Amino acid sequence: MIKQQLQLKLSQKLSPQQIQLMKLIQLSTQELEQKIQGEIGENPALENGKDLNTQEADPEPYEDAQSIETQDIDIDSYLSDDDIPAYRTQISNYSADQEEKSIPVSGGISFHQMLSSQLQNLILKDQEVDIATFLVGSIDESGYIRRSVDEIMDDLAFTQNIFVKKESVLSVLKKVQQLDPPGVGARSLQECLQLQLERKQNPNRIIKLALEIVTNAFDEFSKKHYQKLMDKFEIDQETLKEVFQVVSKLNPKPGGALANSSHNTHIVPDFILTLEDGQVLVELNRRNAPELRVSNAYKEMFAGYKEAPKKSKSQEEAVLFIKQKLDAAKWFIEAIEQRYNTLSMTINAIVEHQKDYFLSGDEKHLKPMILKDIADKIHMDISTISRVANSKYIDTPYGTKLLKSFFSEGMKNEEGEDVSTIEIKKILEQLIQKEDKKSPLTDSALSGLLKEKGYPVARRTVAKYREQLEFPVARLRKQI
Numbered sequence: 249m250i251k252q253q254l255q256l257k258l259s260q261k262l263s264p265q266q267i268q269l270m271k272l273i274q275l276s277t278q279e280l281e282q283k284i285q286g287e288i289g290e291n292p293a294l295e296n297g298k299d300l301n302t303q304e305a306d307p308e309p310y311e312d313a314q315s316i317e318t319q320d321i322d323i324d325s326y327l328s329d330d331d332i333p334a335y336r337t338q339i340s341n342y343s344a345d346q347e348e349k350s351i352p353v354s355g356g357i358s359f360h361q362m363l364s365s366q367l368q369n370l371i372l373k374d375q376e377v378d379i380a381t382f383l384v385g386s387i388d389e390s391g392y393i394r395r396s397v398d399e400i401m402d403d404l405a406f407t408q409n410i411f412v413k414k415e416s417v418l419s420v421l422k423k424v425q426q427l428d429p430p431g432v433g434a435r436s437l438q439e440c441l442q443l444q445l446e447r448k449q450n451p452n453r454i455i456k457l458a459l460e461i462v463t464n465a466f467d468e469f470s471k472k473h474y475q476k477l478m479d480k481f482e483i484d485q486e487t488l489k490e491v492f493q494v495v496s497k498l499n500p501k502p503g504g505a506l507a508n509s510s511h512n513t514h515i516v517p518d519f520i521l522t523l524e525d526g527q528v529l530v531e532l533n534r535r536n537a538p539e540l541r542v543s544n545a546y547k548e549m550f551a552g553y554k555e556a557p558k559k560s561k562s563q564e565e566a567v568l569f570i571k572q573k574l575d576a577a578k579w580f581i582e583a584i585e586q587r588y589n590t591l592s593m594t595i596n597a598i599v600e601h602q603k604d605y606f607l608s609g610d611e612k613h614l615k616p617m618i619l620k621d622i623a624d625k626i627h628m629d630i631s632t633i634s635r636v637a638n639s640k641y642i643d644t645p646y647g648t649k650l651l652k653s654f655f656s657e658g659m660k661n662e663e664g665e666d667v668s669t670i671e672i673k674k675i676l677e678q679l680i681q682k683e684d685k686k687s688p689l690t691d692s693a694l695s696g697l698l699k700e701k702g703y704p705v706a707r708r709t710v711a712k713y714r715e716q717l718e719f720p721v722a723r724l725r726k727q728i
Contacts (some may be wrong), residue, residue, distance in 0.1 A: 254416050272587045274635040277533055284540070287580055293546040293573035294580060296539065340473045359503050360384060366427045372420070378410055379420045382434065391432040391503025392440070397421075410489045431502035444498045457481065459492045469495075472726055489728040501707060517643035519595050519651075528606045530599050530642070532591060540584060542577045546570055590628070594636045595651075597625045602654055610644040614668045659703075672703050673713050680719050685727040 274281060288294050363384045371381055382404060386393050393400075397417050404410040404417075426432040430447040435439035445451075445459040461477065463471050468476045478488055522529045550570045599606060601621065604613040620636065623630045635652040656668045679697055683689045689697070691714065695707045705713075719725065 269583045293543045294577040295543050383424045390501040429502045454490045458494045518640040519642040521644045540581050593626045597622045612671050614670045616668045688722040689723040690722045
């Protein structure tokens, strides 16, 4: 049975301004500049620069305009993340007398382009060229081929319509592995080290022995079973030490340096912190405070259409279009201003909380601080603080740091004082670096040393912190 009924419902819904604000807060300085440039390119009612004619034009001439339904205004076009025009990717949102201190980064060629250019130096048949090109495309950024030969054969058959035998793929693979840098195209760490040792010119006895150990006893070698290696190859401790020194100089990721070199790793800090007369001063990067305004030309145009006694259909469409652009420009400017205020409040709260650290630069002075601490101080939601902390950098006298790095959990030491886990990790790192490498400290021993220093940390917690610091277990830290 079909019947009608009236229902009253109360719900919360994000306004267009709030949606824009959330999107803008999580952008870095460079991304914000691109976003502004894209918005200016998409919306002719939005202009960059100070409003010089504020007295001549009515600041809000379209507020009393004819009523236009909200659903007629397409807000999605102003909130899209893919609206950056390709022909304008730079913007200067700071005064003309400010010195530009950005560091240019060269583009260069990519890792795979470099490998592909080397294929021309190999003597290959027509079909082998296709196989070699496919193999080069299968190499990851570390320089490895992570797929089996059977999987490569299947892909060649389905995607390239090339049917070859396993021996043919292995033959071409051997030729691809002759490319630079040495070790590229390896299918495992063992093969990568083998390729690099085989490429050594004028190999001496130690290099030949290292190649034999890596080839025939890689398991014992990787697990640092020194005594087993000395017994198996009938060598003394000094010789084995020389072998490890040779292998330690090899590159386990032959493509890593070249692959990363083409990426722009230059960071533009979002905040700048300075120390003056014992006071901590922090401000937003000037590139983070653009000057935007609503176009006076569009305001006058809207006023002219408004005063028209009789409007045709085309004029009504023009009024609707101008209304959309003016509203979108106004919303965007307000969102930028709210972003500026939110970032200012957040960074000031963080600096105030960690003032002792910023005055000294000593990580031991970092206090326990979680997102909720800052959210409660400035009366904002935790998700807003998270968006700021995860993507923003601050330039300090001690280096450029991610805001997220100042957040950590806390625990009480034996004296009952709250200490940051960052401080405990720093002490743990120092203990591992100063340990006797011939007899590394176990997690239990490290836990005991931390307790002696007044930090009651359990063995499992030590293991977790050690892994976060990227230190292996004691057995793998052992050296001859």
